[in-house]
Amino acid sequence: xxxxxxxxxxxxxxxxxxxxxxxxxxxxxxxxxxxxxxxxxxxxxxxxxxxxxxxxxxxxxxxxxxxxxxxxxxxxxxxxxxxxxxxxxxxxxxxxxxxxxxxxxxxxxxxxxxxxxx
Amino acid sequence: xxxxxxxxxxxxxxxxxxxxxxxxxxxxxxxxxxxxxxxxxxxxxxxxxxxxxxxxxxxxxxxxxxxxxxxxxxxxxxxxxxxxxxxxxxxxxxxxxxxxxxxxxxxx
Numbered sequence: 001x002x003x004x005x006x007x008x009x010x011x012x013x014x015x016x017x018x019x020x021x022x023x024x025x026x027x028x029x030x031x032x033x034x035x036x037x038x039x040x041x042x043x044x045x046x047x048x049x050x051x052x053x054x055x056x057x058x059x060x061x062x063x064x065x066x067x068x069x070x071x072x073x074x075x076x077x078x079x080x081x082x083x084x085x086x087x088x089x090x091x092x093x094x095x096x097x098x099x100x101x102x103x104x105x106x107x108x109x110x111x112x113x114x115x116x117x118x
Numbered sequence: 119x120x121x122x123x124x125x126x127x128x129x130x131x132x133x134x135x136x137x138x139x140x141x142x143x144x145x146x147x148x149x150x151x152x153x154x155x156x157x158x159x160x161x162x163x164x165x166x167x168x169x170x171x172x173x174x175x176x177x178x179x180x181x182x183x184x185x186x187x188x189x190x191x192x193x194x195x196x197x198x199x200x201x202x203x204x205x206x207x208x209x210x211x212x213x214x215x216x217x218x219x220x221x222x223x224x225x226x
Contacts, residue, residue: 014186021179032214034221038152041221045151068136071129104145111147 005090013070016063023060054112058105065100069093121181128178135171152222159222172215180204 030048034041073089076082082089142158143150158164184204188194 017182018186021183024175024179028211028215028218032218034152034218035214037221038225041152064136064140068133072133075126075129104140107146 005087009070009073009090009093012066016067016070019063020067023063049115051112051116054108058101058108061104061108062097062101065097065104066093069096121185124177124181125185128174128181131170131174132178135167135174138167139171156222156224159219160224165219165222168219169216172219173212176208176211176215180208 030044031041033044070093073093076089077086148154159168181204184197184200187200188197193200
């Protein structure tokens with residue numbers, strides 16, 4: 001049971017989902033400071049611009065992409081007759097996520113180094 | 119409406135809003151501060167879009183968290199309480215988030 005694609009996708013969906021809900025609280029804490037004015041907002045946003053948070057952003061991107069594509073896969077499996085393609089769809093979710101994490105992660109790293117250099 | 123239906127409907131909305139959000143706000147990454155976001159937010163259409171996005175994010179996150187929590191037997195006993203907490207969190211989050219969106223006004 002623990003090695004089936006169904007269980008792995010269930011586990012990853014749950015782990016990324018919970019992580020994203022926790023992130024949402026932090027996100028609201030940062031953005032919500034705008035109600036106290038631009039200075040408060042800029043100061044708080046600055047806290048999350050360090051290299052540590054840039055790396056964390058790549059993990060966040062990975063969680064968002066995987067969770068999103070996995071969700072689309074579930075909708076497809078639920079509403080269309082794709083029984084034969086179920087495994088392929090499962091692997092397609094990983095492939096798409098990896099490609100887009102690389103496509104999105106490299107610019108984040110470049111932006112981070114640019115910030116460190118300047 | 120069942121919780122899983124809430125999750126599915128909000129999921130479809132999330133795909134649309136999240137795709138737009140990532141492209142407009144984060145890709146490629148650029149320096150962000152209050153005044154830069156203000157350029158976009160001066161258009162009221164963006165304010166409406168952001169508030170709608172906020173609504174669906176909250177529905178999706180809270181219905182998801184609720185579903186995960188009550189999946190555990192010893193927690194499921196408190197499902198009414200958890201539902202109330204989720205609803206309160208959603209209302210507080212929506213009010214705070216809407217005030218946040220509306221905070222993007224040009225300096226007077």
